[in-house]
Amino acid sequence: MTLPETIVLASGNPGKLREMQAMLSLMDIEIQPQSRWDVPEAVEDGAGFIENALIKARHAAGHTGLPAIADDSGLVVPALDGEPGVQSARYAGEHGNDQANNLKLLEVMQDLQGAERAAFFQCVMVYARHEADPVPLIASGQWWGEIAPEPLGEGGFGYDPLFWLPGLSKTSAQLQAGEKNQVSHRGKAMRRLLAQLKLLDDG
Numbered sequence: 001m002t003l004p005e006t007i008v009l010a011s012g013n014p015g016k017l018r019e020m021q022a023m024l025s026l027m028d029i030e031i032q033p034q035s036r037w038d039v040p041e042a043v044e045d046g047a048g049f050i051e052n053a054l055i056k057a058r059h060a061a062g063h064t065g066l067p068a069i070a071d072d073s074g075l076v077v078p079a080l081d082g083e084p085g086v087q088s089a090r091y092a093g094e095h096g097n098d099q100a101n102n103l104k105l106l107e108v109m110q111d112l113q114g115a116e117r118a119a120f121f122q123c124v125m126v127y128a129r130h131e132a133d134p135v136p137l138i139a140s141g142q143w144w145g146e147i148a149p150e151p152l153g154e155g156g157f158g159y160d161p162l163f164w165l166p167g168l169s170k171t172s173a174q175l176q177a178g179e180k181n182q183v184s185h186r187g188k189a190m191r192r193l194l195a196q197l198k199l200l201d202d203g
Contacts, residue, residue: 006030008069009069019187027197039059049123151173
């Protein structure tokens with residue numbers, strides 16, 4: 001199966017676009033944000049990361065008539081029964097308010113110690129050839145760490161300043177972009193999805 005020359009990214013996040021462009025350029029595939037086609041935001045009402053990624057990919061493919069890639073990501077704290085989970089971006093109420101989300105997480109976890117502060121980032125990526133694709137490609141990645149008692153670092157976004165990496169003795173927000181892509185949940189999911197796309201191309 002021949003891969004398309006252009007794929008739509010079901011997101012307007014410039015950071016995600018840069019990461020995907022860098023990886024897909026190796027396969028001579030151009031990826032463009034859905035905003036180029038004025039695609040409205042999808043209603044992410046799925047119960048989990050897979051459902052929401054599928055919703056976004058099918059939504060973008062349906063509006064553009066092109067294959068689409070979408071990801072749904074979030075922070076999971078097992079001691080909080082999986083919170084913030086799929087509500088990670090709107091944990092404190094307002095979508096995308098990173099500072100408020102971080103403050104709420106610190107408040108909720110203030111009495112948790114040791115292993116109770118373990119957490120992981122989850123990413124699910126979906127590639128849909130078209131809106132009704134019966135067999136979309138799905139790849140996922142996890143990145144384990146723990147929640148620091150206070151934010152550290154100026155890089156990244158979301159919960160990165162609180163995501164402490166014991167093996168590196170720094171938070172995700174203190175990593176360089178290239179270093180982060182090698183170990184992060186999104187980097188892992190992207191490489192796994194890329195491997196599946198290569199198999200399609202070889203087939």
